[in-house]
Amino acid sequence: MNASAHRRGFYRSVWRWHFYAGLLVMPLLLVLALTGAVYLFHDEIEDTAHASLRFAPQRSAELPLSRLIAAARAAYPGEVTRIDVPADPRRTAQVFVTPQRGEPLRVFVDPGSARVHGAFVYTHTLVGFADTVHGSLMLGRVGDALVELAACWALLLIATGAYLWWPRGRDWRAALWPDWHARGRGFWRSLHASVGAWTAALIVFLILTGLPWAGVWGDLLRAGLQPLGLGYPAEHRHHAAAAPRVGQAVSDAPWTLRDAPLPTSHAHHHHGNSAGARDIGIDAVARTLAARGLRADYRLSLPRGSDGVYTAVVYPDRPQGQRTVHVDRYTGAVAGDTGFADYGLGAKAVELGVQLHMGRYFGRANQVVMLLPCIGIVVLSLSGAWMWWRRRPRGRLGAPPAPAPARLRTVAAIALGCGLLFPLLGASLLLVYALDRLLIARVPRWAAFVH
Incomplete structure (x- = not known):
């Protein structure tokens, strides 16, 4: 095979994967973009509605x-x-x-x-519905995995889209702006390409800063940061391995501390046994927090169980002000006081990315900047779907023609490389490849699609 034929074959392979990636994740990306746009303005919406x-x-x-x-x-x-x-x-x-x-x-x-x-x-509420759908599609852990899978496939979609868009000797201006004089599919193709060019970097940023909250990738990231000293502070690690985690007892805990062991209250220190111990009460806890500089603007979670602690979380728009304080429910002693300065470098980067992702870090301008990729995703999804619908043969899926079958070793290597960074993406790549070669290629017509 000469070099020109090889390039054409590679181009067709990239186009085919771009098609499958779009077909798989377009509906989910639309949902994530729309719900994310709502949540960007959650305070404004709730202040108006309630x-x-x-x-x-x-x-x-x-x-x-x-x-x-x-x-x-x-x-x-x-x-x-x-x-x-x-x-x-x-x-x-x-x-x-x-x-x-x-x-x-x-x-x-x-x-x-x-x-x-x-x-x-x-x-x-509108904001609550958008928040829940954005995180898990209201399907619990299964929905969380679907959202993570869609985000990972969106990265593949952007990578393949960038390769297809690259001018290769064409006028760069034509690649960056829609052809307003074109009609039909030509116009939609130029719109799709130019919007992708302008919003791709922001979409990648949204994905990478949102993935830490995903179930599989987020847990692996936190687990990977800890041995390197880049996650939650070392003083938390002396707790027993079986101790409950902060994220299990405290709703809306900072990302960094979700897997950190939760301190416990010790009734026997001053009361002999837990049966005779008395909770100091929330007002005494508030005084303890005030003595530590926390007088307002915090979320105070009440103890769960006899050995639970009061936990106050300060979660401002800028993560540098984050603080989590645990107070023993029987003695009033401060059982833990962790601020942003105590986080490892990796955790600091994630927390900063999260606040930028949610449009909080630099006010209204941050909201507008993060709204742009949401709009871009909507335009890309709708224009891509329209082009596919118009070009597909009646009753067929309309996938781009397959090049010569890729060697399984090559596909396995690509899937392994993706899987090392994004496990769900690597596993799903192998699944889609198997479906493409073993099922789709053997079915000439998709009568169930459209008649």
Whole structure:
């Protein structure tokens, strides 16, 4: 085979993989882009949709947290698991209540008067629905794996798209701008290519900064950072291996500390046995936190189990202000106090990327910049789907023609290389290759697609 024929064969292979990647992940990418765009503006949306819940008359003094919890529990009976203390004097506190029946509630209470403004189920709101769908498609661990798989295949989609787009001697201006004079598929192809060229880098950034929250890749990344001293601080590692993790007991814990061992409360130190021990109460915990400089703008999770601890999390827009403080429920002693400065270099990079990903780090400009790749994904998905629909033969899948069959050794090497970085991608590459060679190539017509 001469060099020219080899290049043509390689080009057709890349085109075919680009086609399959788009076909597999386009619906999921659309969902992720739309829900991500909603979540970028979550505060603005919730302030508009739930203003009567989220805002209270400006106050000069605040009631003890126990009063706010008692008011929330009186209006909505159930177990209180967390309270979010606002820094803004115009905002209500949020009390998280799990009723005996029904879904968990977020109850909004005026910190100055303890008046309950109302409650909602987070997942029943627009922002809550978008948040849950964006992370797991509302399918739990299975949905989380599907989202991770779509993100990994999107990286392959971008890599193959960049190869197909590369001008190769053509005018660069024509490659970067749509051909507004073209008609039909020619216009859509130029639009697809130019939008991809302008948004690819931002889309890759969104994917790479979102993957740490994925189940498989995120867990592997945290596990890989720890032995290198790049994850959570070393002082957490003396806890027993069987100790519960911070992420299991604290909702919305920082990414870095999700797998860190959770400290425990020790009733026997001062009370002899846990049966006679008494919880110091949330107001004493609030005083302990205030002595440590935490007076507002933190999320305080209540203890779970007899040896659980109170955990306050400060999670500001800029990760440099992150802080997690654990307080012994019986003694009031601080069982752990970890800030951003204590994180390893890898964890710091991830936390910075997460805040940029969510559009929080530099205000409205950050939101707008992150909105651009979301719009790009929508345009790329719809234009790609339209081109496929128009070009496919009636009743057929319409995949680009296959070149000479690639050697299994080559495919295995590519899948292994991808699998080392993104395990789900490597495994799915082998699966798609097998389906392509063993099933799709043997079925001449896809009558089930369209008639």
